Each structure stands twice: as C-alpha cells, then as structure tokens.
Amino acid sequence: MFKTISEGNVKINVPIERKISKKLSVFYNPVMKFNRDLSVLLLNTVNKKNIQIALPLAGTGVRGVRFLKEVKGIKHVYMNDNNEKAVKLIKQNLKLNKTSKATVSNADANKFLLDGFGFDYIDIDPFGSPNPFLESSIIRLSRKGILAVTATDTSALSGSFPLACMRKYWAKPLRNEQMHETGLRILIRKVQLIGAQFDKALTPIFSYSKDHYMRVFFLCEKGKTHCDKIIKQHNFVVFENDYAGPLWIGQLWDKKLAAKMFNNNKIIENSSFLKIINDESKINTLGFFDLHRISKRYKIHNMQKKEEVTKKLKKKGFKVSNTHFSGTGIRTNASIEDIVKVLK
Numbered sequence: 001m002f003k004t005i006s007e008g009n010v011k012i013n014v015p016i017e018r019k020i021s022k023k024l025s026v027f028y029n030p031v032m033k034f035n036r037d038l039s040v041l042l043l044n045t046v047n048k049k050n051i052q053i054a055l056p057l058a059g060t061g062v063r064g065v066r067f068l069k070e071v072k073g074i075k076h077v078y079m080n081d082n083n084e085k086a087v088k089l090i091k092q093n094l095k096l097n098k099t100s101k102a103t104v105s106n107a108d109a110n111k112f113l114l115d116g117f118g119f120d121y122i123d124i125d126p127f128g129s130p131n132p133f134l135e136s137s138i139i140r141l142s143r144k145g146i147l148a149v150t151a152t153d154t155s156a157l158s159g160s161f162p163l164a165c166m167r168k169y170w171a172k173p174l175r176n177e178q179m180h181e182t183g184l185r186i187l188i189r190k191v192q193l194i195g196a197q198f199d200k201a202l203t204p205i206f207s208y209s210k211d212h213y214m215r216v217f218f219l220c221e222k223g224k225t226h227c228d229k230i231i232k233q234h235n236f237v238v239f240e241n242d243y244a245g246p247l248w249i250g251q252l253w254d255k256k257l258a259a260k261m262f263n264n265n266k267i268i269e270n271s272s273f274l275k276i277i278n279d280e281s282k283i284n285t286l287g288f289f290d291l292h293r294i295s296k297r298y299k300i301h302n303m304q305k306k307e308e309v310t311k312k313l314k315k316k317g318f319k320v321s322n323t324h325f326s327g328t329g330i331r332t333n334a335s336i337e338d339i340v341k342v343l344k
C-alpha cells in the first residue's frame, strides 16, 4: 500500500508503514528531509553546469527526483537500488513528477558504480556505515567532483562502542560533549584515507552532525601532493585526561560556501542551523568549550548565560560563536583560562 506525499517541489509515492526501520519494503524517512533539503541547497550554491549525479542507494527515489526538479544544471541522474520494489517505485515517482534525464537500475551499489563512469556528484546514503561503498564511489568520482557521505552508525563514531569505531574507522572516539565533533572528524579521516589510495584528495566543504546521523560533503582533487597535504592534517586530539583519533584536524567547512548557503537559503524553513554553521565556519578551532563542563570543573556556582559569556569574550577581542554540536558549547579562539576568567 502506498500514499502520495509532498516533499520540496515534488510528489512522491511512499509505502504506508507504521515504523521507520531498515525492514521497510522501501525505505522513506521523513526525518531525512533536512538532509535532502541541504543537499539541494548545496548543489544549487556550488552551481556547477552539466553535472552527472549517481545515487547508488536511491530508496524511493525522492532525493533523485528532487534533484531533477530543484537543482539547476543537471545533465543526468543515475539512480540505483538493490531492492526491486524500490526500483519500481523510483520509476513510478519519476513518472509522477514528469521528469526525464534519469536512468534507473537494480544492482548492488558497488557493481552499479564500478560498471559506470565518472560522476560529478555521488551521494552515499546507506543504512549504517558508508564503508562498504567508499572505494567504488571514490573510484568513480570525477576531478572536482563532490562526494556526499551519510553515516548513521553514530554509536560507533561517537564512542558508545569504541572497539567498533577502532575496527571500522581506525580511530579511538570520545564519549563526552565533544563526541559528535570528534566522531565527524574520525569519519572524515577514514574517507580521506580511502581517497588517498586512489590519489584523490578529499577536502570537506560542508560537514555536520544532526539527529541520528553525520554528514560530510567532500570536494575531490587529484594528485599525490594534494593527498599528502590532507594526510598531514591527521592527528590525535587530547581532551582533559583522554584523547581521540587519529582524526581530521583541518576545517570542517569551506567558509565561503557556508556563507553563501546561509545567504541563498530559501529551502530550509528554520535557517538557525545554517546560521550557526556559518558563524562556526569562521572560527577554525579543533573542538569547542562546553560551559556546563567548565563550570563544574572549575566549581563556578553562579553560571552566566551563554549569550553573556559570548558578549564578554567578544568585547575582549576573541572570536566566539555557538556550535551546532552542542547547545551548551561555544566555539572560540579564546583559551580555557580566558573563559574561566570571564566566568568567574
């Protein structure tokens, strides 16, 4: 049984099911609308012409149909899913929206990619870890192409299962306020290491952690020198008496892109998330400061509001912003001593 829903500028037939789970006949998750909105926004902001898109794990086709209807400059979208029912639904959804410029296939994602050719944008949107699809996606990623990666196995990346993180992402995670940022940076490094095997340097241009998932968009450049530069930015991070890593210590965002996305946004209703990321992207620090943790550690009883602390630090000349990783955190180039002085 199906129902027709609207998302963005399209109508989509989706299965009627009571619970969102991996076991759905075809997977449609309304929570991921934000993920799809942001992908549309990013593609329209980078504004490349004549692009060929690959969606190896296309599900209902909602992402692909939305790209065709909402992104300018697309030459063709290749959608694939190993579930026959999904493929049928993708074809229906293309018809429903009167879209052409699409090819649909029913194969294993890796076979689909390796049998294909160079793509300008590849979106890996799996159940759980993107690991099984990284190599073939990177092999097929064009020079200056964009690789979008979603990971929903956040329990490994953000430290609930540190051994799983070591096995799958080759790094030690943290389990505290920093865990989402360190997890995201661990994921980035893993993807970059796979890229380096093929002389492809993958620089994150927009990254975030939200709900049950982490998401990174990488820009691809070819060449050993570019790869060496990336690998030089892999390191450990020490946090109080613990550590995480190795992980990516470079920028999480291209700040010009983050600003353009915030300014161009007409698609994401509540733009506060984009605003925070735009602000954070201007402060290049590894990690942030959690004010609750600091006040406990330094026994500060009269806790000031975050806005007040921010104002005072800015007055002293420091850069300060909120962070999308935590409601009680600030990203700043001030030191812990500077912050404690203001708090006291």
Ligand SMILES: C[S@@+](CC[C@H](N)C(=O)[O-])C[C@H]1O[C@@H](n2cnc3c(N)ncnc32)[C@H](O)[C@@H]1O
Residues within 6 Å of the ligand: 026, 027, 028, 029, 032, 036, 056, 057, 058, 059, 060, 061, 062, 063, 080, 081, 082, 083, 086, 107, 108, 109, 110, 125, 126, 127
């Ligand atoms: C999370 S859903 C994709 C959702 C979709 N991208 C969206 O935005 O709505 C993952 C999809 O991958 C498909 N899938 C899982 N393993 C696969 C594989 N090895 N090859 C191809 N498709 C696969 C599943 O059938 C499912 O439709």
